[in-house]
Amino acid sequence: MSDFDLFRTSDDHEELRAAVREVVDNKVTPYAAEVDEQARYPQEAHDALVASDFHAPHVPEAYDGVGADALATCIVIEEVARGCGSSSLIPAVNKLGSLPVILGGSEELKQAYLPRLARGEGGFSYGLSEREAGSDTASMRTKAVRDGDDWVLSGQKAWITNAGVSEFYTVLAVTDPDAGRGKGISAFVVEKSDNGFTFGEKERKLGIKGSPTRELIFDRTRIPGDRMIGEPGTGLKLALRTLDHTRVTIGAQAVGIAQGALDLATDYVKQRQQFGKRIADFQGIQFMLADMAMKLEAARQMVYVAAAKSERDDADLAFFGAAAKCLASDTAMEITVDAVQLLGGAGYTQDFAAERMMRDAKITQIYEGTNQVQRLVMARQHLAR
Template structure:
């Protein structure tokens, strides 16, 4: 394939964008400020996404899904994030939580857990990080021990997106403490109703306040033996492979947040008058807008290339996924800060959405691997040649 044909936006993708934007503008954006102010789950967005088949678009048709490709899924997340970042975590985290199952699960597990997800009956979260094992995932302490035909899981997971709202959870736990660093980790599917599985209090956060973030607490939770994903000891490799794919969706979320901020700021400066004319007529403002738009478009291109590589499972996905997430999230932070600046004093108030977008943008530089970790990933790939 030519380097000039890394991805192609077709008519179906453009029609999808229009459809998602219509849903986001009509059913999601009107509630975004209240969702943020009240720190409540965006149920209106959840219902709208289910009704329009944008809830978990990545699930294949054979499991009752719509079978959207990786680029189409990114477009869904981008357009929802343009209206409400918290709401965009519904399709994004549904992919994150279920991706280990898709990549490494048995057909029986897929048939059990993917159709309810595709139909919008259950959210799917992902439990990897712990209090003392954030970027250093291999140092996790959560344990799963075999007991007859079952597994018994004890420990905790931290900073879990949509915890408490999701019915299903992919959880990583050490099954062989003697195997060596990172080698004895396995992946499991846990259900909200499992006895001994509880949640910590909701975290009080800077942004994405509509998406609950809580600890997962496991007090000798007994689950059937067939809920392991893949073979014992393969969990950490599966988790890292998952992140190669899903970091691209965080890049898409970041692009959406940045685009939303740029769109609002552009409309504002055309209307706001100072010194007898619209401030959009001042060259200094125009240069800011040009830089913002250029950065957003560059980020979008990187995300779409990475999404196409994700769809093909290219060998260089690790580099491109990390690069897209890192670059797009840095752009989102810069563009949202500039949007606040363009609105002046009004930008600093909650009367306008750009301050929320600025707060929401920050997390995209942190979760699914901090941008410092993304640079480590990219450097390692470069060293490998």
């Protein structure tokens, strides 16, 4: 790949975008308002994404997946988010939950779970955060105690996306409390059917209401030893390495939500008449649209460059992943607020999607590391040069 290729998508990428957009326009967007209003899982989108192999495009071909590269996966997430933020979490979280297995799992573990994910037999969620261990992941309290060849999990995980819907979960737990801060944490695959594994009530959220967010509760949940991902004590390092890659996908989600809001606002101002002409003809409106489009394209290019770095696993991925997520989510929040403003009173009603997009955009500044944490990551990477 030449330096210039970073700034141009391939014909294959653009063909993929068109294919995803067609699926989204026909089978995802028409249900988005209802999904939000009823706070229900977007089953129509789920079924359509599975049928088209867009639900987990990142799974390698060796495990029955389509083997989409990091940029292609971002394009899928972006295009789904353009129509429905909740639905875009299906491919996004499937990558987040399964990437630890891809990066650190044994071949046996990969063969056990990745083909099932690729076939749509179950989603894959990610259990890292706890109520008192969000940004400070090393302070987690969920523990796993060895019992013969097995491990027994006890504790809770909080804010878990698609919890209760997914069949598989990557879960981080303390396996050696004496190893020192962050050093005695290991990763496991937990299955929804495991005894002693249950879920808390669904959180009542501001946005992305179609994606259930619940606690994972482990009451002496017995896990076979071969379900540990990698070696004991390597879990937190693996979890943070995973986030370096998947923060890019949250950037893609943010870009998609922002694009949907800009499209909506642009269509509206072309049609809305005031003082005898389209409000799109007023210079003040044009300046707003120009700023929205400019900032969105800057965010998109940052996400695409970060995706290319993710594909190569570049040494500076930690900086670019954090930067892409931070810039794109801040931009999405700004653009969706401006979209509501451009629609005026109509933008404040549920008759238009702008208010939903604004609510959905907010979480992109928070999950997979708050944007304050992203700035810490960027600063540390910068100062270490």
